[in-house]
Amino acid sequence: MVTVWPRRLALVVAPVHGESFASWVDRMALRNGCPPWAMVEALGLDVATSSDVRSLAYGVVATPETYRAIEAATGVSAEVVRGMHLAMFDGSVLDLAGVRVGDKESVRRAESREWVQFFGSRACPQCLAASNGAWLVWWKLGWAAVCPAHRTLLVDLCPRCRVSIRRGPAGQPARLSRSRMPDPLRCGALLSGFVCDQPIPQISTSAVSNKLADQQRLVLEVAMGRRPALIAGQVVSAGQWFAVLKATAMLIRLGVPEVLPLLNVTLDGQGALAAEAARQRWNRAGPMGRYGTAPRTALVAATLLEVALEVAEAEGESELVARLMPLAAAARMRWKERRPDLLTQVALSPVFAAALDVVLGGQAGRQ
Structure with missing residues (x-):
């Protein structure tokens, strides 16, 4: 059987070191002027049968074939693409052995068991401002607490809508939008028909001690x-x-x-x-x-x-x-x-x- 790779994209955004897969897709969608659903499909992911990111293990794990398809579409190596998934922490801070692409129940069980946010994220507002909206994959970990670079507590709740940031509509896992363009620098939670437009770089944070910043750095190095x-x-x-x-x-x-x-x-x-x-x-x-x-x-x-x-x-x-x-x-x-x-x-x-x-x-x- 001949493998059919996706067509090479003309406009590719280089991933930021440590960026999450969902963040990269959102920034690629903006660059190409299309919603995330269309961008994911262009990367070779199978989204024909479901609009629910839970069934895709989106940004959590992917098959080797998917990593290679994304490499074919973007020129970004399969190794780098895997590093944007939570799979990079499998065997250290996470146990993702039972998570299977397309198996909604395996994703649900792992998310309830592991200390991680599959469909949400904490964030450092200063890092987001400096990178123009690149969300780091380690911010999804349950042990993600402070930004070692800025020595501040990570943000986990939008002060305007009180929804966990990047979680989705009213705190539920977001689906890949077929029409709405992403805005990596805003909350984006859907509540009662409106979208929260809180600028995340404007959310205030609390300073932490040098000791705690060093401890967070240790956690990441071990992970x-x-x-x-x-x-x-x-x-x-x-x-x-x-x-x-x-x-x-x-x-x-x-x-x-x-x-x-x-x-x-x-x-x-x-x-x-x-x-x-x-x-x-x-x-x-x-x-x-x-x-x-x-x-x-x-x-x-x-x-x-x-x-x-x-x-x-x-x-x-x-x-x-x-x-x-x-x-x-x-x-x-x-x-x-x-x-x-x-x-x-x-x-x-x-x-x-x-x-x-x-x-x-x-x-x-x-x-």
């Missing part, structure tokens, strides 16, 4: 395999490292509000954790759904990240136990000595699992 992952001085896989951060975040959430005075974080961070806990409700996923979901805001993500990294950076096993002990003690007040089964659902490194066994009295469990 991209540019730096070894260490837990209590021992080298672990990137996947195990992020599992430890997530498990520590769960432990912190379990202890709210008793744990808050024990955390070396700002009062705003403590307040954000308390507010998140107050809004959370039990659901069909049980405790995992309440405590294991991605942080709702950049401020919560920053607060959890700051504490989790302090735990992970313990110099040895005994210090790791000492740093976990107060978190576990606070959490026990909320559990009322019940077994914290949700911690058994995370694949942890042996050194961290052993430390949990100590602080939880052998109840942590291992995978």
